[in-house]
Each structure stands twice: as C-alpha cells, then as structure tokens.
Amino acid sequence: MSTETPSRGPQRRRRRRPGGGGGGARTSAAPVVSPSNSRESAPFDPAPVPFPSLVTDPDLLDALDQRGFEKTTPIQSAVLPYALEGKDVIGCAETGTGKTAAYLLPILARLLRGNREGRSSGGVTRALVLAPTRELATQIDDEVQGFAYHSPVSSVAVYGGVAMEPQSRALAAGVDIVIATPGRLLDHMRNKVGDFSHLEVFVLDEADRMMDMGFWPDVRRIAEALPPSTARQTMLFSATMPDEVMRFADTLAPGATFVQVGSRRGPAATISHEAKVLPTREKGAFLAKYLRKVHEPAIVFVNTKIGCDRLARQLSQSGLRVAAIHADRSQRERTDVIEAFRAGRIRTLVATDVAARGLDIDAVGLIVNFEVPRGLDSYVHRVGRTGRNETSGHALTLADPSEQDGLREIEQAFGIVLGDVHVSAAPHGKPATAGSDEQPADLQARG
DSSP states (O other): OBSSSOOOOOOOOSSOOOOSSOOSOOOOOOOOBOTTSOOBOOOOOOSOOBGGGTOOOHHHHHHHHHTTOOBOOHHHHHHHHHHTTTOOEEEEEOTTSOHHHHHHHHHHHHHHHHHHTTOOOTTSOOEEEEOSSHHHHHHHHHHHHHHTTTSOOOEEEEOSSSOSHHHHHHHHHTOSEEEEOHHHHHHHHHTTOSOOTTOOEEEEESHHHHHHTTOHHHHHHHHHTSOOGGGSEEEEEESOOOHHHHHHHHHHSTTOEEEEESOSSSOOTTEEEEEEEOOHHHHHHHHHHHHTTOOSOEEEEOSSHHHHHHHHHHHHHTTBOEEEEOTTSOHHHHHHHHHHHHHTSOSEEEEOGGGSSSOOOTTOOEEEESSOOSSHHHHHHHHTTSSGGGOOEEEEEEEOGGGHHHHHHHHHHHTOOOEEOOTTSOSSSOOOOTTSSBOOHHHHHHO
8 A cells, every 4th residue: 555645545537447349359450550550550459358267366356346447448469468477568558447557457467476486575565657747647556556455566656746754765665666857866865865776667647748858867766776778677558659759669668569549649539539729818708608518527738837827717706616726736735636636626627738637537528728738748638538438528619810820730630520519509518407517606796
C-alpha cells in the first residue's frame, strides 16, 4: 500500500471494464507502419482475452476480480504478452484505453514473483514510473494500491507542491514502487535520498507530454542515474508518438518492442467533433447557453490561467456549477476541485492543459476548447478526456474568425469535419432536466 495515504481496499468499478471488442474468432493484426518513419508495430492480437490467461499471480487475480477487470483492452492484449516476459516495450495507443494497467500488472507480477523466489532486496526501490503531472502521478499510485491491495508491495507518489519530508522518508525506507514527476524526483536525488541501484523496471508514462513540458533534460538525468538499460526493463507509453519521442525511446531502450494500437496521432474514433466560429467576446454567453442543454459532466479547456479564472466566474454567474483548475492553484485546491467534479457537485470543470493528461474521470460526455488549442497534439489530449473505455464522447471547439486556419489544420490532420453548431440544439445526449446543470436558486441569487 502507499506510504502517503491510508490503506483502502480495491473498489468496484461502476461498470465492467470493456474488452476492446466483441467475441468471435481471433486473428492476428497486421503490422502497423508509423506514417513518418518505417518503424513497424510488432504483431499482436487486439482481441480481448480473460486476464487469467495472461496473469497468474493469485493476489493480482483477486484484485482484478474484485475491481471488475474481466478481459483485456486492445493495448493490454498487445503489450502484456511482451511485458510479462520482461521485454522492453514502447506502447502507443489512444487515451482512455487502459495503458496504465498494461504496465502496472507486469511490474507487480515481476515484484511478487521476486518476493516468492527470495530474489528481492529489502530497502531499495525496484520500480520507477515517471509522469508529467501531479494528477497523473497520484492517479497511478491509486491504481497501484488497487492492484496491490492483497500483496505486500508498497508505493509512493512523489511530486511538487507538497512537503518533501514525507516523500523523503518513504524513499529512504526503500518503497517498492515510486511514481514521480521528474522535477521533484531530481530534487530528492540531488539530496541523495532513495536507492535506485537495484531498479528492475523503469516506465515513462505520457512521454510526449513530458517533451511538451520541457522535462526531457530532467528525464535524461534521472535515466543516467539508474542501472543501464541492459540491467532493467524499460517501458514507454504515450497517446502520440512524435519522431523526437521515438528517438528518445530508442536511446532509453535500444531494441524495444514497438506496439501501436490505432492511430499514431489522432483522437479516438469514439469522439464526435464540432466547431463554432464566433467573435471571442460572444463565446462566454454562447457557452453558458450551450452547457445548459448538456446533461453530462463537461470539461472546458482554456489556453491561459487568467482566461480560465475569468471564464469560470462568467459561467458561475450564469447559474452553472463550475470550478477552475490550473497550475497556480495549490495541490489541495486542485485535488478538492477534481473530487467535487467526480462526485457531481461540480458539473463543469474549466481548466488549462494541466487537466488534459492523465485524469481518468468517468462519464465526461463533453469537451469544449474555448479557443483553438495550441498544437495538434494538444487537441488530441484534450478531447481524449471523453470517449474513454469505448464510451462515446463529444468535442466542441469555439473559434474566433482569426482562428479558422487552426480549425482547418485539425480537419486536415485527422480527417474530421468540424461542422458549425447552433445553440438551439443540445450537442448530444438528452436535454438537461430543470436545474440539473444549474446552481440552486439561492446560489444564483448570490451569483
């Protein structure tokens, strides 16, 4: 269990995890060729298979059963046969497809097998997962706790914005699995806290986001302080795989098995897309009216922190249950907002790109880009907060007339049509019932 949070049992999911496809005969998938280079995906069968056919550890099987994991998703079907054998893996798949379990299950299986065979070294860290954001790090740690509840494996999430001392104690004690953001982990390593000399598994999650956020130098320094690639298993995962990320992956794990599930860059096929062209000054009023016709939780992405706060105030004054989240908010504030959103106390989350990666929140039916995102990858990761686990989702982009070139770029890159929308119709799903998206009357009066 985690050294930072109280022990808790595996929680049942509200729905069974999808297997990534229906039944029928299983056929091997043809190799996928990356569009910008000749790197081919290793052959794999994307059909769902029962987890007991791949995972044999009884503690892991108990956790999978109690959490409602029945069959693999396509990325899990592709990765697990290689990763469970200890091979280095580079995995590329759309967001919300189960990449976290694709690397955590092999890590836990390896550590538990070592414990039973008496090969583990006490007081040292045996697995390291790097993630670009605090939110993703804590989410991964929660997943470790769920899978490892029946086992003696320990974990800790290490990230900035909170006190270092509890993290230092966990690292010094030799917690089994460390999930960390690069900057905070480097702070600890500079203080010579933690022993990574016996590291068995090194994972980079959301690698392209780390590149976008400028973490490459930190990741390189961390990798150089670890055992050589020949002495550890390395896995790298991301929703997109730009050439720069692929080159870096090749230096971290030469000869790694490359697995690509779906498009290398595009959004999931479960997401529908629309756009509305209107002057920036009219966007807030249009969005408030639009959101009243949506009965599902929504995330609205804004390009700046100031704009994020401003829009949240405007929507709140319109009677909507809204909160803002961005990098200037404290970790406690960010956590409280996310939990309120998960619990349904907040219907609309207004966010900068801090929330575009890693957050796995059930039933987000709508993503709104309040401006055209700055880059194609940003569009993919933002809209990837909906349409997860084979559910349907919808993405709306609001564009000033000066931003129309950005809309055309999105259409051309991903082969989608961003038709204009009208506020008289709900974007998808059922119209909201009275008050479902709005604050109570007393809160509106205080607006």
